[in-house]
Amino acid sequence: MLPLQIASMMGFLFAVFGLIVLIYVIGRFFIEGGSVPGFPFLASTIAIFSGVQLFALGIIGEYLAHSASPNIHMLAFHLHNITADYTKIEISGDSFATRIRKLKTNPHYAGFNVTIPYKCRIVPYLDQLHQTAQNTGAVNTIKSVEGKWIGYNTDVEGFLQPLKPFENNITNCLILGAGGAARAVIYGLLHPDKQRSVTVCMRDESKGQKILQDFVKFREKNEIELRVFAAACDIYPDYDLIVNTTPIGMYPHVEESPLLLKKELNKPLVIYDLIYNPPQTTFLKDAKNLKGSVTTISGVDMLIGQAAESFKIWTGLEFPDSEARQLLMNKLTVS
Ligand code: NAP
Numbered sequence: 001m002l003p004l005q006i007a008s009m010m011g012f013l014f015a016v017f018g019l020i021v022l023i024y025v026i027g028r029f030f031i032e033g034g035s036v037p038g039f040p041f042l043a044s045t046i047a048i049f050s051g052v053q054l055f056a057l058g059i060i061g062e063y064l065a066h067s068a069s070p071n072i073h074m075l076a077f078h079l080h081n082i083t084a085d086y087t088k089i090e091i092s093g094d095s096f097a098t099r100i101r102k103l104k105t106n107p108h109y110a111g112f113n114v115t116i117p118y119k120c121r122i123v124p125y126l127d128q129l130h131q132t133a134q135n136t137g138a139v140n141t142i143k144s145v146e147g148k149w150i151g152y153n154t155d156v157e158g159f160l161q162p163l164k165p166f167e168n169n170i171t172n173c174l175i176l177g178a179g180g181a182a183r184a185v186i187y188g189l190l191h192p193d194k195q196r197s198v199t200v201c202m203r204d205e206s207k208g209q210k211i212l213q214d215f216v217k218f219r220e221k222n223e224i225e226l227r228v229f230a231a232a233c234d235i236y237p238d239y240d241l242i243v244n245t246t247p248i249g250m251y252p253h254v255e256e257s258p259l260l261l262k263k264e265l266n267k268p269l270v271i272y273d274l275i276y277n278p279p280q281t282t283f284l285k286d287a288k289n290l291k292g293s294v295t296t297i298s299g300v301d302m303l304i305g306q307a308a309e310s311f312k313i314w315t316g317l318e319f320p321d322s323e324a325r326q327l328l329m330n331k332l333t334v335s
Pocket of ligand 1 (some may be wrong): 176178179202203204207245246248273276303304306
């Protein structure tokens with residue numbers, strides 16, 4: 001064969017391969033409704049075209065541009081030598097039902113994370129609920145087994161882990177917000193032996209009432225009280241633990257804070273912000289300036305904890321906590 005013929009044959013093969021990749025890219029873009037392709041996407045494309053078996057996961061949420069979950073899970077897969085793909089699946093509120101039904105028929109995925117604002121809304125689409133998901137009424141992790149979706153809530157364990165050293169000193173808790181993450185937090189705090197009192201501050205009272213109703217069976221020894229959000233500013237020194245479960249102060253609105261912290265403290269206080277981006281929110285920075293004994297906990301700890309539990313559910317493997325934390329801190333410092 002002449003060099004010219006070889007060159008044109010190779011050119012033809014490259015063009016065909018390019019066309020196949022393009023069709024795949026466009027197809028996938030439409031199937032997932034424009035999820036942002038990044039490194040995981042490239043890995044999956046290479047894996048699919050080279051015949052390597054792929055572990056495919058996704059995160060479902062409304063705005064995911066700044067989600068760090070793909071980065072830490074892809075790192076974990078990489079360290080375990082597993083070829084994987086973890087895609088951001090952005091879904092608008094209007095198209096939620098249609099998109100979720102479509103995803104359920106897609107055999108590609110082994111599981112998902114679910115994030116703001118869909119942790120409660122996803123529940124009716126699941127075929128089975130793990131006990132914690134059932135008790136909280138919120139799901140942040142899905143495992144797909146032969147097309148059936150099993151819902152888990154790993155936020156509870158992720159939230160409780162960094163609180164362990166303070167567990168015995170926490171009786172009165174103030175929770176800001178009443179969404180999906182708040183449910184995990186409240187459930188985690190309602191302890192059968194500790195007789196805790198949990199005050200939930202929300203702006204939509206119907207959500208608070210629903211929490212009272214759903215958690216009735218866990219209130220035997222514990223109390224749940226509802227307050228309107230603004231009232232929290234006056235009462236916070238009465239508590240041992242304050243948890244921000246709202247997105248107030250999250251990137252890019254980093255100057256905002258859910259609570260004006262000015263009053264002096266007369267007892268030790270733990271302030272926990274579930275937000276991980278930025279790792280040190282204005283709320284936590286203000287807390288450190290309070291007069292009195294204050295401990296602050298960043299959402300970074302919970303993010304790692306819940307990710308580790310999700311990873312175990314999908315793969316049965318250990319999550320590389322410290323490597324993931326390092327990656328996260330590098331990513332968040334440059335965001
Ligand atoms: P969600 O279900 O949408 O709940 C958010 C809650 O905050 C709702 O009760 C909402 O009130 C309330 N809220 C929002 N803006 C408010 C405002 N300006 N004033 C008063 N209340 C306001 O979201 P989610 O899934 O629970 O997540 C909440 C936050 O926790 C997010 O920042 C998320 O990143 C963080 N989170 C972190 C981790 C972690 O691992 N570190 C895990 C889970 C969640 P309405 O119901 O009235 O809208």
